[in-house]
Amino acid sequence: MRQPPYLPFLDGPPGIAPGLKPIAPEAWLLPDTEAGSWLTEKRALMREQRDAVFAARDADAEMAEVAEAVLAVAGPARDDWPTALEAASSTVSDDLCVMIRSEDGLWRLRAASLCAPTYWRLSEKFEQPLGGLHSPVPGGDPGLAKRISRIFDGLRPDFILERCNWSVQPGKARFTPSSAPLKEMAAEMAEADALDQLHLRVERQTIRKMPETGAVLFTIRVVNDPLRAALATPGHIDAFADAWARVDPDMYRYKGWQLYDRLIGAALDAARNPVSS
Numbered sequence: 631m632r633q634p635p636y637l638p639f640l641d642g643p644p645g646i647a648p649g650l651k652p653i654a655p656e657a658w659l660l661p662d663t664e665a666g667s668w669l670t671e672k673r674a675l676m677r678e679q680r681d682a683v684f685a686a687r688d689a690d691a692e693m694a695e696v697a698e699a700v701l702a703v704a705g706p707a708r709d710d711w712p713t714a715l716e717a718a719s720s721t722v723s724d725d726l727c728v729m730i731r732s733e734d735g736l737w738r739l740r741a742a743s744l745c746a747p748t749y750w751r752l753s754e755k756f757e758q759p760l761g762g763l764h765s766p767v768p769g770g771d772p773g774l775a776k777r778i779s780r781i782f783d784g785l786r787p788d789f790i791l792e793r794c795n796w797s798v799q800p801g802k803a804r805f806t807p808s809s810a811p812l813k814e815m816a817a818e819m820a821e822a823d824a825l826d827q828l829h830l831r832v833e834r835q836t837i838r839k840m841p842e843t844g845a846v847l848f849t850i851r852v853v854n855d856p857l858r859a860a861l862a863t864p865g866h867i868d869a870f871a872d873a874w875a876r877v878d879p880d881m882y883r884y885k886g887w888q889l890y891d892r893l894i895g896a897a898l899d900a901a902r903n904p905v906s907s
């Protein structure tokens with residue numbers, strides 16, 4: 631079983647502090663640890679369910695600039711795609727969201743290739759400003775949205791920022807516009823299966839401003855690993871248990887973690903007592 635590439639629970643419970651850190655340009659989209667398992671499925675989604683996973687309006691120059699930056703590190707697309715953004719997206723596991731600042735000063739989602747949404751629909755969020763995008767998040771609108779907007783305004787093009795969101799879900803599915811089927815699976819899951827069937831779902835995100843058009847490219851890579859792999863050491867088990875216990879109550883409700891409490895308790899017991907599991 632592989633070691634998951636990101637273990638954000640080691641930094642504590644998920645919150646709404648932006649938690650951005652600068653990364654080196656060579657660490658932007660590579661190594662692409664998900665490419666093997668995901669790219670075939672991603673390209674099939676992009677062809678077969680284009681309306682659900684792609685949207686753009688008046689963003690040709692921004693999409694072309696973003697695509698050039700992605701293809702410069704990921705190599706050329708293998709097939710023909712209707713837009714430059716889709717061509718670029720077909721080469722990396724990451725989803726590509728293009729934020730453009732409108733005349734009213736609001737950053738809006740104006741183009742996206744989005745195949746691994748963490749429980750949201752592109753059709754509902756397309757062209758929304760940061761406030762609308764984050765309205766269901768506790769403290770998301772206007773507090774978090776204003777902070778993100780200031781970060782986008784001040785970002786230098788040669789600076790790349792990284793952050794992670796995380797949660798748990800049953801199974802490895804990445805194309806998850808709704809959490810409802812996952813919640814049903816969780817409700818039916820036996821506690822004895824929790825350590826192997828519950829997965830740590832990490833969204834590794836990067837932010838980069840484009841030098842010519844001034845658009846911000848927001849990338850999202852979803853990485854799912856069984857809790858057994860994430861809880862492989864006593865230190866990781868303690869850190870996870872602590873993060874789970876200390877999450878802010880509003881964030882706990884937003885993430886629907888009450889549904890998972892029973893399974894997390896069982897998974898932690900099984901991880902601590904491998905002989906009896």
Ligand code: HEM
Binds near residue numbers: 647755796
């Ligand atoms: C510095 C930049 C950003 C920060 C700090 C941030 C932070 C967050 C946080 C804390 C959440 C709660 C989700 C969780 O923890 O599971 C969230 C959700 C979300 N974010 Fe962001 N975000 C950023 C940029 C963006 C951008 C550029 C987009 C544009 C696509 C976006 C779209 C969303 C959406 C759609 C959700 C889910 C909201 C829902 O539940 O309906 N975020 N974000």
